[in-house]
Amino acid sequence: MCPILRVIVFSISAHPLPPSAGRIQAREMKPPPFDYHAPTSIEETLDLLQRYGDEAKVLAGGQSLMPLLNFRLTYPAALIDVNRVAALSYIQQKDGQIRIGALTRQRTIEFSELIHSQLPLLYEATTLVGHLPIRTRGTIGGSLAHADPAAEYPTVAVALDAELVIQGPSGTRILSAEEFFVSYLTTALAPNEVLTEVRFSPSPPTSGWAFEEFARRHGDFAVVGVAAVIDTDGEQCRTARLAAAGVGPTPIRLRAAEDILMQEGITDQAIQSTSTKAAELVEPDSDIHASADFRRHLTQVLTRRAIKRAIERGRERKT
Amino acid sequence: MSERRQITLTINGTVHSGQVEPRKLLVDFLREDLGLTGSHVGCEHGICGACTILVNGESARSCLMLAVQANGAELMTVEGLAEDGKLHPLQAAFWEHHGLQCGFCTPGMLMAAYDLLQTNPTPSEEEIRAGVSAVLCRCTGYQGIVQAIQAAAEKLRARGDGR
Numbered sequence: 001m002c003p004i005l006r007v008i009v010f011s012i013s014a015h016p017l018p019p020s021a022g023r024i025q026a027r028e029m030k031p032p033p034f035d036y037h038a039p040t041s042i043e044e045t046l047d048l049l050q051r052y053g054d055e056a057k058v059l060a061g062g063q064s065l066m067p068l069l070n071f072r073l074t075y076p077a078a079l080i081d082v083n084r085v086a087a088l089s090y091i092q093q094k095d096g097q098i099r100i101g102a103l104t105r106q107r108t109i110e111f112s113e114l115i116h117s118q119l120p121l122l123y124e125a126t127t128l129v130g131h132l133p134i135r136t137r138g139t140i141g142g143s144l145a146h147a148d149p150a151a152e153y154p155t156v157a158v159a160l161d162a163e164l165v166i167q168g169p170s171g172t173r174i175l176s177a178e179e180f181f182v183s184y185l186t187t188a189l190a191p192n193e194v195l196t197e198v199r200f201s202p203s204p205p206t207s208g209w210a211f212e213e214f215a216r217r218h219g220d221f222a223v224v225g226v227a228a229v230i231d232t233d234g235e236q237c238r239t240a241r242l243a244a245a246g247v248g249p250t251p252i253r254l255r256a257a258e259d260i261l262m263q264e265g266i267t268d269q270a271i272q273s274t275s276t277k278a279a280e281l282v283e284p285d286s287d288i289h290a291s292a293d294f295r296r297h298l299t300q301v302l303t304r305r306a307i308k309r310a311i312e313r314g315r316e317r318k319t
Numbered sequence: 320m321s322e323r324r325q326i327t328l329t330i331n332g333t334v335h336s337g338q339v340e341p342r343k344l345l346v347d348f349l350r351e352d353l354g355l356t357g358s359h360v361g362c363e364h365g366i367c368g369a370c371t372i373l374v375n376g377e378s379a380r381s382c383l384m385l386a387v388q389a390n391g392a393e394l395m396t397v398e399g400l401a402e403d404g405k406l407h408p409l410q411a412a413f414w415e416h417h418g419l420q421c422g423f424c425t426p427g428m429l430m431a432a433y434d435l436l437q438t439n440p441t442p443s444e445e446e447i448r449a450g451v452s453a454v455l456c457r458c459t460g461y462q463g464i465v466q467a468i469q470a471a472a473e474k475l476r477a478r479g480d481g482r
Contacts, residue, residue, distance in 0.1 A: 029342050030363060036324075036341030036387060066383040067364035070344070079341070083388060107377065111438075131453030132434060133371050133378040218452040 031069035035078040042167060045082055045194055050169055052078045054191035059083070060103060060142030063134050088141070088196060091115065097163075097199045102141025110135060118202040121160065121209040121229055125152040128211060131219045141195045144180070147187045150221040150246035152211065154181055158251040159227040159243035162200050168193035181250035207231035207239060208314025212306040214298050216289070222246050223290045224298035226278070228306035230261070232314055237261045242274075242303060247282035247295050254278045257303065266311055275304040326390040330355065331399030339386045346370040348386035349396060357397040357426050361455075368454030371427040372396045378434035378453070397426035400433070408474040409433060409467070418467030420458035427454040432468045440476060444469065 055077035088103035143153040157177035213225035225245035231238040240261040242254040257277040264270035284295035349355040361367035373395040400407035435450035
C-alpha cells in the first residue's frame with residue numbers, strides 16, 4: 001500500500017459508518033467507471049497511451065493501483081491493462097546482463113534459478129515484497145513505475161545501477177535508476193511512455209549482498225531498508241554499493257558512505273564511519289510510522305548490519 | 320464507457336460465464352454473480368487476505384483483480400478444496416487443531432496455506448508463520464493455525480502429494 005493510501009485509510013476508518021454498513025449490497029461497484037482496454041502488444045499499448053495521455057493508468061499487477069481504485073482515490077478515464085502483453089514477460093541473459101521484462105511477476109523472479117544465482121540481492125529483496133499472494137500478481141515494472149520510495153525493487157535498482165528501458169511514440173530510451181526516480185510516486189516516464197524492461201549487471205561472483213529492513217509487520221513496507229553489495233579482497237573493499245529505502249522522496253544511493261569503505265577497508269571502525277555517514281546522507285520525513293530521527297537511527301543500524309552480512313556472505317562464497 | 324464484457328472462466332473445475340462491467344472486482348463477481356460466497360471480503364485493498372484464491376494454481380488477492388482479468392483463467396476457491404463431501408486434509412487439520420474461531424479469515428488462510436504447501440511441502444514453523452502472514456486473523460488464533468498447517472503438511476506428505 002502506498003504512503004498516501006496508508007494515511008487516508010486511517011482517516012476513512014475514523015468516520016462513523018453509514019447505517020447500511022456491513023450489509024451485502026449486491027451489484028455496487030467499488031472502483032469508479034473507466035474505459036477498459038486490454039492490449040496484447042507493446043505497439044497497441046503505446047497507441048492507447050498516445051490517445052489518452054495522462055487520463056489513462058497502466059494496470060500491471062494491480063497490487064498498488066487496485067487499492068487506489070477500490071477506495072476511489074484515483075479516477076482514470078481509462079485503464080490500460082497490460083497483463084495480456086506476453087512480450088513483456090521474460091527473464092533472459094544477454095550481453096553480460098540479466099534482462100527482465102516489465103510484466104515479469106515478482107513470484108517468477110522469486111523462483112528463478114537465474115536470479116537466485118546471478119542477482120541474489122534481487123532475490124532477497126523479492127522475498128520482502130508483501131506476501132506470496134501479492135508477489136503472484138505484482139510485477140517488477142509495476143513496482144518500479146509506482147516508485148514508492150519505501151519499496152524494495154526501486155532500492156535494488158538504485159543500488160545495482162539498473163538500466164530502465166522505456167518505450168514511447170518516438171522510440172526507445174534508457175535511463176539509469178537514479179535518473180528514473182524523480183520524487184514520491186513520480187518517475188521520469190512521460191504519459192505516453194511505458195517501462196518495458198529492466199537490465200541488471202550481475203555483481204562479481206565473489207561479492208556478498210544483503211537487504212536489511214525494519215518493518216512493523218512481516219510483508220509491510222519498510223520503515224527503512226538498506227541494500228548492500230560488497231566485494232572484498234582481504235581487508236580491502238573492491239566494490240561497495242549501498243542504497244536506502246524509506247528515507248526520502250526516492251531511494252537514495254549512499255555514495256559518500258561507499259567511498260569510506262573503499263578507502264578505509266572493512267575494519268570495524270570503517271564500517272562504523274560508513275554507517276554514520278549513511279545516516280547523514282538521508283533526508284527522512286517524520287510521519288505516523290516513525291520520526292525523522294528514528295529513521296536516521298535505523299539507517300545507521302541497518303547499514304552496519306547490511307555491510308556485515310554482505311561481507312560474511314562474500315567470504316562464504318570465496319571459500 | 321464501461322460496457323459489459325462477456326467472460327468465461329473455470330472455477331473449481333466447472334466452466335462459468337457471465338457478463339460483467341470491467342470495474343467489477345473478481346471477488347464480487349464470485350460472491351454476487353456466482354453465489355460463491357466462500358471467499359470473504361475484508362479490507363478490499365489487499366492487506367487482510369480473506370479473499371485469497373488460486374488463479375491458475377497460484378494464490379492471489381481476488382479483491383485486487385478485476386473479473387475481466389480472469390477471463391480464460393482457472394480459479395480455485397475454498398469451495399473447491401473438499402472432494403466428494405470429504406474435507407481436504409488442510410480443512411480437517413484446521414478443525415482438529417482449533418485453526419479457526421470466528422471463521423472470517425479461514426477461506427483465505429486455507430488457500431494461502433494450500434499455496435504454501437505446494438511450493439514448500441516441508442515448511443519449518445518459521446516458514447509457515449511467514450506464509451500465513453499473508454492473511455490476518457483478527458481473533459489472533461495463529462497458534463492453532465500454524466499447528467494445523469504443520470499437521471496437514473505431514474498428512475499430505477504421507478499421502479504423497481502437495482495438495
